[in-house]
Amino acid sequence: MAENKYWNPILETLPRDELIKIQIGRFRQSMAFAIKNCPMYQEKYKGVAPEDIETLDDVRKIPFTDKEELLKAQECGGPFPFLYGKTLAGDLTDVCAMRQTSGTTGRPLFVPDSYKSWQWRVEAWTAALYMMGLRQTDRVFIPFAYNVYVAFWSSHYAAEKIGCEVIPGGGLDTKGRIEKIKEVKPTALFNTPSFGLHMAEAAKEMGIDPAKDLTVRKMVCSGEALSEPTRKKLEALWNAEVHNQLGTAETCGWAGTCTERRDLHVFEPYFLVEFLDPETLTTAVNPGEQGVAVITPLFFRTFPVIRFNTKDLMLLGKSDCPCGRTSLTVEKTFGRIDDLRKVRGVLFSPQSVEEVIRGEYPQIVEYEIIVTRPSVMDEITLRLETHSSVGTQSLEQVGQSLQQHLKAKTNLRFELQWCKPGELPRYTLKAKRFRDLRGKENP
């Protein structure tokens, strides 16, 4: 029998009206469970009747959950288990694992899972990896130290479920990981985009060309936004298909690319994902429009999350992928609305700098953006690191060209500061390439 290209040919090709019917039914069940079992939702949704939810319009009337609210509910102490506060649904004895968010935007959130909840997380990731083309003939290397952070745990177990050979690559430095990749010859890597770039750079310093000398032909990126220029750069560096995955620890991974590597498919119906008008947050946007992603995992029970406002701005795709999946798609991500800062009165997204650098300047290996306000005006400095082979004269030319590109893209003038090779930090998990120091220099 020919191999099926879908993890589930029934659900992944369902007509949209049937898909929505399943999602609304499961949304009702998730709401009812949360109200019955989770102290935070008992208070928040007092008086809400889940059985009355029949349409997506009804869903949009339910108040959002956001990260701050979950954090606050975990701080309450009281009669509930300490770590999870009012966010835990059910009994602490059902919890078989605790992991946490990376804490990029503040104190980390503790995420409890029962065995059953965990298997659902893994299942959603399995569907995603299968969609990306991972098969039992793949040998997966995960160059990451798994620990309390949720990142990469689900993908590890999901790859096992498909039948891949999975090699955990923690406890090694970058050089050690590259040597291990050379030794065990994996066909796939799971990593953050930043670490994929860093490993390629480090390999070249070791005299290894990842595109020719290593066997990696698929790369699954998660944990950070992956811009199209960065994806293309990674594909060239590794001679590999590079896949993108969107997710948060609060909701699990909820969208990813298929083997066409165009738009990202939402993992329906594991999730109900709404894309809402960024101004009003009350109406759904249409394909081709920008919206904020609001996510409800439809299988979480120990740690229910209803209508989680990710604050991530995205361009909704046209859902015409040749792969035949009927899910909603995401064409582009713009980062968090919270990350959009006003600099000199101009709305600025750090992601736009990444798109210019990764797309046009292969000689720049790392960068950092720093915004300060020494007197009354904002100043924006771009610290840059190039390959050691780039000469001073070239730097001047690169700098002039880069400043023009950035001005055209962002309407801002950047001061450039060249750093020595290896001076800027490298990241294995979430890169922090933007620092806003305004108001912090002269307290």
Next chain:
Amino acid sequence: MRKEPYPVSEMKETLKRLETEAARLKSLSEGIPGVEKNINPIIAFIDILKFHLDDSTDG
């Protein structure tokens, strides 16, 4: 019609029987951790299988 290539009804019926038997085994195994704990994963996977077969009766 869309489910024609796959014997969904038969799979659902089989799964229902499996669910009933798993619940029975769990009930019978009270006091034998080795049986009781090992039946729990089966029950978790039955839930996921029900989802895969578009059976929205999961709670």
